[in-house]
Structures are given as C-alpha cells and as structure tokens.
Amino acid sequence: MILLLFFILSFLFCGLILLFRNKAVTRILVISYAFIHVALTIYGYININKTELAYFTFTSTGVLLLAVLSVLVIPVIYHGFIYASRDEIKRYNIYHAALVALITFMSGAYLANGMTVLWIFVEATTLAVAALIYHDRTDTALEATWKYVFICSVGISLAYLGILFLGFIYGRGDAASLSFSSLENILKEANPMYLKIAFVFVVIGFSTKMGLFPMHTVTIDAHSVAPPPISALISTTLMNVGFLAIFRVYTLFSSSSIFSFMNSVLILSGVLSLLMAAGYMLKAKHLKRMLAYSSLENMGLVAIALGVGGDGWYAAFFLIVLHSFAKSSLFFQMGQLSRVLHTFRLDETGRYMQLYPAGAMVLLTGMVCVLAIPPSGLFISEVMIFKGMVMNDQWLVLVIAVILLCFVVYAMSTRVMHIIFSEPRNNPVQSSQESVRSIETLSQFLLLGTVIILCFYQPHFLTDLINQSISVLLK
Amino acid sequence: MIPYLIVLFAITLVYFASAERLIIYIRLIGLQGLLLCGIALFELREINTANLIFIVAETLLFKTILIPYLLKWIVSRSGVTKVHRQAMPGFYLLIFSIASLLVSVILSNSLVNQFVNTIFMSIALFTLFTGLLLIVTHRLIISHLIGFLIIENAVFLFSLAVGNSMPMLINIGILLDIFVGVLVLGFFGLRLRPHTNELTRLKD
Numbered sequence: 001m002i003l004l005l006f007f008i009l010s011f012l013f014c015g016l017i018l019l020f021r022n023k024a025v026t027r028i029l030v031i032s033y034a035f036i037h038v039a040l041t042i043y044g045y046i047n048i049n050k051t052e053l054a055y056f057t058f059t060s061t062g063v064l065l066l067a068v069l070s071v072l073v074i075p076v077i078y079h080g081f082i083y084a085s086r087d088e089i090k091r092y093n094i095y096h097a098a099l100v101a102l103i104t105f106m107s108g109a110y111l112a113n114g115m116t117v118l119w120i121f122v123e124a125t126t127l128a129v130a131a132l133i134y135h136d137r138t139d140t141a142l143e144a145t146w147k148y149v150f151i152c153s154v155g156i157s158l159a160y161l162g163i164l165f166l167g168f169i170y171g172r173g174d175a176a177s178l179s180f181s182s183l184e185n186i187l188k189e190a191n192p193m194y195l196k197i198a199f200v201f202v203v204i205g206f207s208t209k210m211g212l213f214p215m216h217t218v219t220i221d222a223h224s225v226a227p228p229p230i231s232a233l234i235s236t237t238l239m240n241v242g243f244l245a246i247f248r249v250y251t252l253f254s255s256s257s258i259f260s261f262m263n264s265v266l267i268l269s270g271v272l273s274l275l276m277a278a279g280y281m282l283k284a285k286h287l288k289r290m291l292a293y294s295s296l297e298n299m300g301l302v303a304i305a306l307g308v309g310g311d312g313w314y315a316a317f318f319l320i321v322l323h324s325f326a327k328s329s330l331f332f333q334m335g336q337l338s339r340v341l342h343t344f345r346l347d348e349t350g351r352y353m354q355l356y357p358a359g360a361m362v363l364l365t366g367m368v369c370v371l372a373i374p375p376s377g378l379f380i381s382e383v384m385i386f387k388g389m390v391m392n393d394q395w396l397v398l399v400i401a402v403i404l405l406c407f408v409v410y411a412m413s414t415r416v417m418h419i420i421f422s423e424p425r426n427n428p429v430q431s432s433q434e435s436v437r438s439i440e441t442l443s444q445f446l447l448l449g450t451v452i453i454l455c456f457y458q459p460h461f462l463t464d465l466i467n468q469s470i471s472v473l474l475k
Numbered sequence: 476m477i478p479y480l481i482v483l484f485a486i487t488l489v490y491f492a493s494a495e496r497l498i499i500y501i502r503l504i505g506l507q508g509l510l511l512c513g514i515a516l517f518e519l520r521e522i523n524t525a526n527l528i529f530i531v532a533e534t535l536l537f538k539t540i541l542i543p544y545l546l547k548w549i550v551s552r553s554g555v556t557k558v559h560r561q562a563m564p565g566f567y568l569l570i571f572s573i574a575s576l577l578v579s580v581i582l583s584n585s586l587v588n589q590f591v592n593t594i595f596m597s598i599a600l601f602t603l604f605t606g607l608l609l610i611v612t613h614r615l616i617i618s619h620l621i622g623f624l625i626i627e628n629a630v631f632l633f634s635l636a637v638g639n640s641m642p643m644l645i646n647i648g649i650l651l652d653i654f655v656g657v658l659v660l661g662f663f664g665l666r667l668r669p670h671t672n673e674l675t676r677l678k679d
Contacts, residue, residue: 116648123651127658142666146659150619153655154610157626160648161603164633193586 003052003111006040009033010104017097021089027081030096034073037103041070044111045461048468057113060468064317065110065244067465068324069237073103075443079229079332082440084135095135095227102128102233109241115163118245119156122209125238126152132230133222144225151218152208159205159245165198187256195258202249203265210242211235211292212299213273220280223292224344228335231288235295235331236324243302243320250306251472266307267397273300274404281411287337287344290415291330294370297408298323304401305385312388313470318454319381321462326369326378326451329444333362337419339436346415350424358438360420362445367416369451371409377454477517478594484510484632485576485598488605491625492572493565496556500621501546507628508538518635529650534631537653542624545657549617558618568612575604595636602629620659627652 013029020026044058044066051057076099084095105128109121126149134145187195204214211219219239223231250262277297284290298319305316334344340356341349353360372378382405389398454462487503487510494500512534519530550556579600583593602625609622631649 120648120651123648123655126655130658146616149655149659150623153652153659154623154626157623157630157652160630160652161633164630164636191586191588194588197586 001052002040002043003056006036007104007108009036010100014097014100014104017093017100021093023089023092026093026096030077030080030100033100033103034077037073037107038070040107041066051113055114055117056108056111058111059113060465061244061247061317062110062112064321064462064465064469065237065240066107068240068321069103069106069110071447072232072237072324072328075328075332075447076229076233078443079232079335079440080227083227083229083335091135091137094131098128098131099230102132102238106233106237106241110244115166115248118248119160119163122159122206122241122245123153123156125209125241126156129222129230129234129238133226135227135230136225138225141225144221148218148222151215155205155208155215155218157205158201162198162201162205162249165194165201187253190256192257192261195253195256196261199249199253199258199262200265203246203269206242206245207269208242209238210246210299211239211296212242212303213269213276213296216273216276216296216299220289220292220296223288224286228288228331228333228338231291231334232328232331235292236328239295239299240320240324243299247306254473263307263309266303267394270300270303270305270307271397271400271404273297273303274401274408276300278404278407278411281408284411284415285346287346287349287415287419288331288334290346290412291327291334294408294412295323295327297405298327298370301382301385301401304397305381305388308385308388308392308394308397309473310388310391311384312392313473314466315381315384315388317466317469318384318458319378322377322381322451322454323370325447326366326376329362329447330366330370332444333359333366333441336436336440337363345426346418347425348427349419350422353420356436358441359436362441362448363416363420365448366444367412369448371412373409375452375455377451380455477514480510480514480517481594481598484514485601488598488601488625489569489572489576491605491609491621492568495558495565497550497558497617498547498556500558500618501543501550504546504621504624505539505543507625508534508540508542511538511628511631514632515635533650533653537650537657538624538628542653542657546617546620553617555615555617558613558615568608571608571612572605575608576601579604592636595632599629599632599636602626602632620656623659624656627656 010033013033017026017029041063044063047058048060048063049058080095080099084092087095102125105121105124109118109125112118112121130145130149133148134141203212207213208215208218219234222234226234246266250266253259253262273296277293277300281290281293281297284293302316302319302323305312305319336356336359337349337352338344340359341352343349352363369376369378372382386398386402389395389401484507487507490503491500494503512531515530515534516527519526576597580597582600583596586596587593606622606625606629609625610619613619613622627649630652634649
C-alpha cells in the first residue's frame with residue numbers, strides 16, 4: 001500500500017503544483033516530494049522482494065537504481081530551483097510538475113515486475129521528458145523535443161513488438177503482461193528464433209532510453225537544449241531505465257539457448273557505441289553534446305560488460321551507479337558554466353579557473369572521475385570489465401575498447417583543459433561571477449567525493465544489492 | 476471474413492507506396508483504423524464488455540476519426556498537398572514495398588507456431604516494414620508522422636496475432652502509444668511547420 005500512497009501523492013503534488021500559482025508553494029511541494037521519494041527507497045530496501053499492487057516488486061535491481069535516483073533527486077531539485085528562478089510562474093510550475101512526474105515514472109519503471117507495466121512507464125517518461133526539454137521554448141528546443149518524442153515513440157513501439165513476441169512463444173495474448181518470474185518457466189522450451197527476434201527488438205527499442213547504439217542520437221540532441229538539471233537526469237537515471245529494461249530481458253532469457261547470441265548483440269552494440277562516442281567526441285564543439293557522447297561511451301562499456309559476463313556483470317552495475325553520480329555532477333556544473341561564460345560553445349569558452357575556481361575544480365575532478373582515472377571508482381569497474389574480457393578470451397574486443405577509450409580520454413581531457421586554462425578562441429568571455437556562488441558546487445563535490453570514496457571502500461548494502469541483482473545470471 | 480479484411484489491409488499498405496497526395500495518405504490511415512476495428516471484433520471472441528469498449532474507442536474514435544481529422548487539419552494549414560520524397564521515385568518505393576511483403580511472408584512462415592496466426596503475423600510484419608520505409612524514404616515531418624501511425628497499427632495487429640483474447644494491460648499500452656502519437660501530431664507537429672523538412676539546427 002505504501003507504493004500506492006507514493007503514486008497518489010506524486011500525482012496529487014503534480015496537480016497542486018499546476019493549480020497553485022505560487023513559487024513558494026511549488027518549492028515546498030517539490031521538497032516534500034523529494035523526502036517522500038527517499039522514504040520510499042528506504043521502505044523498498046527494508047522490504048526487498050516484496051510485491052505491491054500486483055505489478056510492482058522491490059527487487060534488488062529496482063531498489064539499487066531507485067536509491068541512485070533518490071540520491072540525485074535533491075541536487076536535481078536544488079539546481080532546478082536556480083535554473084528556473086527567473087521563469088514566469090506558469091513555466092516554473094510546468095517544469096516542476098513535469099519533473100515530479102518524470103521521477104515518479106522512472107521509479108515505477110524500476111519497480112515494475114512485468115514487461116508491459118515496465119513498457120508503459122518507460123513510454124510515460126517520454127511525455128514528461130518532452131515537457132522538460134521544451135522548457136526554454138526556443139526553435140532548437142522544439143526541434144530537440146520533436147526528435148526525442150518521435151524517435152523514442154518509434155523505438156518504444158519496436159520494444160513493444162519485442163514484448164509481444166513473448167506472447168507468440170506462450171500462445172496467449174496475456175503473455176506480455178505476465179510477470180518476469182512466470183515467464184521464466186515457459187522460455188526454456190521456446191523456439192530460439194522467437195527469442196532472438198524479441199531480444200533484438202527490445203535492445204533496439206530500449207536503446208532510445210539507454211542512449212546506446214543504434215538509437216543513441218535521440219539523447220544527444222536532447223542534451224544540447226535541455227536544462228542542465230534535466231540533462232543530468234536524462235544522462236543518468238533515465239539511461240538506467242533503459243539499462244534495466246534490457247537487463248530484465250537479458251536475465252529472463254539467460255537460461256535459454258540464445259544466451260551467447262545475446263552476449264554477441266550486446267558486445268557489438270557496445271563496441272559500436274564506443275566507436276560513435278570516440279569519433280564524435282573528437283569533433284565535438286558543444287560542451288553538453290560532448291558530455292552526452294561521454295554517456296554513450298559509458299553505456300557502451302556497460303553493454304560490453306554485460307555481454308562479456310563474469311566480473312563484467314558486477315562491473316556493469318558498479319559502472320551504472322558511479323556514472324550516475326559523476327555525470328550528473330558535470331551536468332549540474334554546466335548550468336553554472338553557462339551563467340558564468342554565457343555559452344556552451346567550446347571556441348567561446350576559456351579561463352574558467354580564473355572566472356569561477358570552484359566550478360573549474362568540479363570540471364577537473366569530474367573529468368578525472370568520468371574518464372575512470374584513479375582515484376575514480378569507475379577505474380575499478382573498468383578494470384573489472386577488462387578482467388572479464390581477458391578471462392573470457394575476448395582479446396579483440398579488449399584491444400578495440402582500449403584504443404577507442406584512448407581517443408575518448410584525449411578528446412575530453414583536451415577540451416576540459418581548454419575551458420579551464422586557455423584563452424577563448426573566439427569572442428571574449430563575459431564575466432558575471434556575482435550571480436554564481438561557490439556554495440552551489442557543494443552537491444557536485446559531494447557526488448564526486450562519493451565516486452572517489454567508492455574506489456577504496458564499497459559499503460555492504462551496495463555490494464549486496466549488486467550481487468543479488470546478478471545472482472540470477474550466476475546460477 | 477477476417478482474411479478479406481486482412482487482404483484489404485495489405486492493399487492499403489501497398490497503396491501507401493504508390494500514392495502521391497497527402498490526402499490519400501490520410502484517407503488510408505482512416506481506412507486502416509476501420510479495418511482494424513473489424514478485424515479485432517471478428518478475431519477477439521473471448522472479450523469482456525470493458526475491453527470491447529476500449530478497442531472500439533481505440534480503433535473507431537482514435538484511429539478512424541480523430542487522427543485523420545488532426546492530420547487533415549495540419550495539411551490544410553500547411554497548404555501542402557503532395558508528398559515530397561527523398562530522392563526515391565514512387566516506382567522504387569513500390570518495388571521495396573512488394574519486396575518487404577515477400578520478406579514478411581517468408582519470415583512469418585519460418586516462424587510457424589501452433590499459437591500464432593501466420594497471416595496476421597505476415598501482415599503485421601509488412602505493416603511494420605511499410606511504416607519504417609515511409610520514415611526512411613520521406614523527408615516531410617508529416618510523412619514521418621504517418622509512418623509512425625502505421626507502426627502503431629503494426630503493434631495492434633501483432634497483439635491480435637496471438638490468441639483470441641486481448642488483456643486490458645496491453646490495451647492500455649497501445650492506447651498510451653496512440654496518446655503519444657496524438658500529442659506529437661497536435662502539439663509539436665504543428666509548431667514545427669510540418670510541411671517543411673527543417674530539422675537541421677541541431678548538429679555537431
């Protein structure tokens with residue numbers, strides 16, 4: 001019943017935010033919502049594997065990703081308050097109502113215990129994100145929103161076809177609405193061809209959300225115009241929704257005869273994602289697009305890790321968690337950078353250390369963390385992925401991945417160093433430091449600090465949740 | 476009766492490839508909605524009243540009336556009557572369309588399953604390929620929208636291909652998809668000047 005209460009309160013808060021034309025009321029409601037979300041995560045952790053409302057279960061995977069979302073909700077709301085502070089009340093309220101709706105839909109997707117419910121929540125996130133991407137009401141925002149909604153809708157329709165293929169295996173129309181546990185029993189005797197088609201449809205469809213090749217372009221365009229706190233969500237927790245959907249089907253089919261086929265598809269998709277990311281990062285001229293390509297690179301690594309297996313499975317989850325913290329802090333920083341430098345264009349940026357030292361330190365630390373340079377926790381996950389490749393004799397994948405990662409490191413580090421230390425190549429930057437306080441970087445340092453601490457110490461609850469999530473695969 | 480309706484549905488898909496005017500596209504989308512309603516009513520024998528109302532609303536109200544009306548409104552506002560193709564004459568599109576029909580038939584016959592109606596599967600696959608073909612080969616935003624709506628019809632046909640019942644949950648899923656389609660059509664589509672192909676501001 002707690003989950004029902006959460007959904008009711010979420011939609012009630014959305015309604016109230018739209019109803020009351022008062023920024024103070026909106027702030028109180030949104031902050032209250034953040035605490036409710038944290039409470040739901042704690043409740044989920046205490047009640048692991050409990051099913052509520054028939055269609056939702058607090059699985060380890062769901063609770064882990066829900067916890068990541070809870071950690072990010074507070075900074076997202078804080079930076080959202082700053083970003084939208086100058087907006088007129090109507091736009092301010094639409095932003096916050098859509099934000100609450102998006103967080104609720106993502107939470108629903110994490111906890112869904114059947115493919116159709118999961119799919120419905122994933123589809124619903126598209127609507128909420130569309131309202132948020134279109135927040136600035138510019139021509140580019142309109143184009144990005146259009147592309148996002150259109151490509152996501154086509155992709156998610158394809159994913160739904162994959163889910164319906166499960167019905168063909170079972171011979172009943174309601175197979176797509178059965179829970180994951182009920183489906184496990186019927187898959188062992190299924191025609192492998194159906195499973196392969198279903199898996200390919202699901203990977204292509206949900207890659208719109210995970211930001212993985214071949215549907216990666218949709219999130220890249222969305223990033224360049226979305227408000228920075230929303231980019232932080234799209235690039236982390238929303239990608240985690242896509243990852244979860246693919247992971248659910250992957251674990252579901254893991255006991256079938258197409259296991260090696262799925263691994264090959266994931267490795268291929270991951271390597272192509274890395275290739276795209278490396279290529280486009282080398283020519284990136286827009287900072288947020290560069291960060292979006294960095295997310296593509298990380299999701300590519302996650303897909304490879306899943307496909308490689310062994311230590312890779314643990315590494316995939318660890319990478320997902322750490323990437324969420326590191327990348328979101330960089331996107332939060334983009335909001336401050338645009339207020340200091342008034343641009344996201346690389347050629348027009350420079351001298352950031354001089355203009356806003358706290359922000360420059362966030363960029364520097366964030367770059368170290370995202371590029372998996374020690375002491376970043378991502379270093380541990382990448383080492384585990386490489387170890388998995390070696391253990392499974394994936395030497396070719398290892399060589400290709402290492403070469404492509406070198407390009408990514410070069411592209412990102414040279415660009416970040418340029419922003420921090422160099423003179424701008426084009427128009428001189430306009431300083432407006434008075435509006436950006438150093439204290440605004442606190443949440444970013446906390447998140448990056450967590451990424452660094454997790455390199456040396458991984459708490460039991462985290463390792464337990466990850467181990468429970470991958471336990472199905474280890475059987 | 477169902478085979479006749481299915482064949483008629485397939486003919487509408489081939490017609491999409493050869494049509495040149497947007498108004499034809501809109502009429503075909505409306506006709507497909509009507510055919511889907513007929514197919515669903517004949518196919519779904521074990522269905523309760525709530526589900527029946529849901530399906531009739533979905534096919535007749537949304538697919539046959541509301542969406543074609545919205546499309547017509549967009550076309551009349553934009554003043555564009557002809558489909559603009561991306562360097563692909565209608566003849567070649569027709570060839571591709573027939574080829575995709577063949578591929579669909581071969582694929583669905585290779586996936587023979589005691590639970591699945593092969594004709595449904597063939598036409599559902601053909602519908603999916605036609606929708607994707609329209610999106611890839613056309614430049615106008617409105618053509619992309621029509622491609623998306625055809626894919627939605629493919630999803631509906633796929634859900635009918637298995638068994639003779641259709642659970643509420645799948646209905647909700649399909650309706651949500653249509654809702655997104657209508658939102659895309661009504662809001663963003665109109666603001667983007669759907670008769671243009673100016674979607675090139677965002678690039679590296």
